Amino acid sequence: MILGIFYARFLPQEGTKIVAQSPPGCIVASPDAPNSKPPLLDFDIIQEYIIPRKAFFNRFITVNSPDGKYSILGFPVSIPNERYHRNEFLFNFGLVVESDVDQIPYERLVRRLAFTFAEMERQNGYLSSEGTAKAAEDGRRPIESLLEIIKEDxxxxxxxxxxxxxxxxLNMKLFPYHAPPPPVRGWHVPVPKMKLADIVDPTWDLTLQKIIQHIDGVNDVRRVAWLADVSLPLAQVALQHLLYYDTILLLDMFFFGSCYAPRPGIHDFVANRDGLVDECAGYVCLHPPHTQSSVTIGGAPVVGQHHPDSAGNQPHSTTSGSASELRKPSTSSGGSAGKVKGDSSKAESHHTSPTAHSSAGTGSQAPTPAVGSGATTTGPVQVQVTAVTHYQLIKLMTTFCVGRSVMEWTKLHQDAGFDVLRHVDVRRLVQFGVIKGLLYRVHKYVVSKRYLQQLATGQARAWRDGKSDDNNNNNRKNGAGNGRRDEAGGVANGGGDNSNNPLRKYMDGTHCFDQIITEQNMTDAEIMEKLKSFRAPAGDLAVFYR
Structure with a gap:
């Protein structure tokens, strides 16, 4: 918000003088408004920065008040010409804003004011004739009234x-500044903050139109690109556009083998500040049929809905060969619910519960129907839903810790007598914690001391993050080369035996397991087996969490 706007010029006999200001008295006391508020700034202290030395002319400058409450944004201009006294005309249009606001949108306004009035001064002496008989004859509007209209509008x-x-x-507009979006990686999971299907337009980019139907808060970026049948780089660019306009956010992939740890914001959850626990209960608890739940992201609700006639109320398990509906946290201005259908293989790849595998793998025990799903056994058995208390939700959220996977966390509460999978959607609980800043994902990395030494000495070249190693992939496919393996497990010349172990480039400690899982299409267990068979000196490889 603009607190004040002024026009100042340098007078040979008086020095720096505030010619016009709005509101009156915001910079210097105004005799026309004796009852106005005291000035925001001490003009005697800052006047040498309003019309500064020549080195600062024709540049955007920012001056903070001595108390640090306000900032003055200005663009002092010098117009040299022999018709002026001292052969130059010095002036400055400035804005006064609070020091903690984003100043980037206002910089364009200050520049536009300076350029516009400087050009008008060069054309017909608009500023230098202010207050003269010529200005009165032209019947033009005083600068002070112009500044008042500019500020109010x-x-x-x-x-x-x-x-x-x-x-x-004079045409000006305040454009909000959006920071450049962070890089979108193939292992990120885009989560919509609104119902993208409701705002899509036929004139949108074709790639955007293809990918938005697969953005459900479950699919990772690489899977979204594959389902939409577009190249990964194009999908990443399209998602960056959505991220730039704050329509999606990026989370990590959810696995039951992942670890999460609490952030300091967990104290707000324990205290139920702003009804945080109530909001969590409405979003993560398995409700009776036709009960709507939502979570607020950045002021917009992310809505989900449970339906009794679909398999979507089984968030922790899927049945092979049958379709499953995975809830997406999507929003709309009207607060309506949304759902996205997905195939069972997609759900099993990232989000299948260990209990689902154990029950389906034996073949002797049918999967337990989820609460509220409407699934039935041979008899008319109905499962009653027990409300989850605030204490139980707080206990669930505060027992995440480093070194304890979600699977171990689930078993911990089941052994304590609380069936988590029956009452809570674990994926939604973790997602709620991450979005609200209550939890953070503890990533797993692998590092090779020998490989780091080779990188430091230039014997090996670091692999650039996010770029696919196409040459090595082609060599692996074609079986080219019979190169030998070096001491760090990499290829010395050609592909050779290393074609089945492409993990060396990830061993610098900067590539998380999510990246390896996505790019190499391997599970966590397969990666660990590959690392065990990796040819390296004893104690060279280390897996760590951070």
């Missing part, structure tokens, strides 16, 4: 269009 509407004279109109 920008604060109220974020834009202004003000005719100055017959030939000039």
């Amino acid at each position: 920008l604060n109220n509407y974020g834009e202004c269009m003000i005719p100055i004279d017959e030939a000039n109109t």
Whole structure:
């Protein structure tokens, strides 16, 4: 918000002087408004920065008040010409804003004011003739009234269009600044913050139209690209556009073998600040049929709905060969619910519970129907839903820790007498904790001391993150080369025996297991088996969490 706007110029006999200001008295006391509030700034202290030394002219400058509460944004201009006293005309249009606001959108306004009035001064002496008989004869609007209109319009509407004279109109608009989006990796999971299907337009980019139907908060970026039949780089660029406009957020893939740990924000959850526990209960608990739940992300609700006639109420298990509906946290302005259908293989790849495998693998025991799913056995058995208390939710959220996987966390509570899978959607619980800043994902990395030494001495070249090793992939497919394996397990010349162990490039401690899982299409257990068979000196390889 603009607290004040002013026009200052340098007078040979008086020095720096505030010619016009809005509101009156915001910079210096105004005799026309004796009852106005005291000035925001001490002009005697900052006046040498309003019209600074020549080195700072024609540049954007920021001056903070001595108490640090306000910032002055200005663009002092010098117009050299022999018709002026001392052969130059010095002026500055400035804005006063709070020091903690984002100043980038206002920088464009200050530059536009300086450039516009500097050009008008060069054309017809608009500023230098202010207050003279010539200005009165032209019947033009005083600068002080212009500044008042600019301030009010920008604060109220974020834009202004003000005719100055017959030939000039001042057009300005405040554009919010969006920081460049972070890189989108293949192992990230995009989560929609609104119902993208409701806002899609036929004029949108074709890649965007293809991928949005697969953004459900479960699919990772590489899977989204594969399902949409688009190349991974194009899908990443499209998702970056959605990320730039704050329509999605990026999370990590969910595995029952992953570890999560609490953040300091967990104290707010324990204290149920702003109804955080109630919001969590509505989002993660397995409700009776037709009960809606939502979680707020950045002020917008992420809505989900349970249906009694679908398999989607079995969030922890899937049945082979049958379709499953996975709930996506999607939003709409009206608060309506949304769901996305997905195949069972997709759900099993990242989100299958260990209990589902054990029951389906034996062949002697049928999977237990999920609560509220409407699934039935041979008899008319109905399972009653027991409400999860605040104490139980707080206990669930606070027992995540480093070194304890979600599977071990689930078994811990089941051994204590609370069947987590029957009452809580574990994926939603973890997702809620990460989105709200209550939990963070503890990633797993592998590092080779010998490989790090080779990188430091230049004997090996670091693999650039996010770039596929196409040459090595082609060599592995074609079986090219009979190279030998070096001491660190890498290829010395050609492919050779290393074609079945492409993990060396990930052993610098900067590539998490999620990346290896996604790019090499391997499970966590397969990666560990590969590392065990990796040819390296004893004690060279280490797996760590951070």
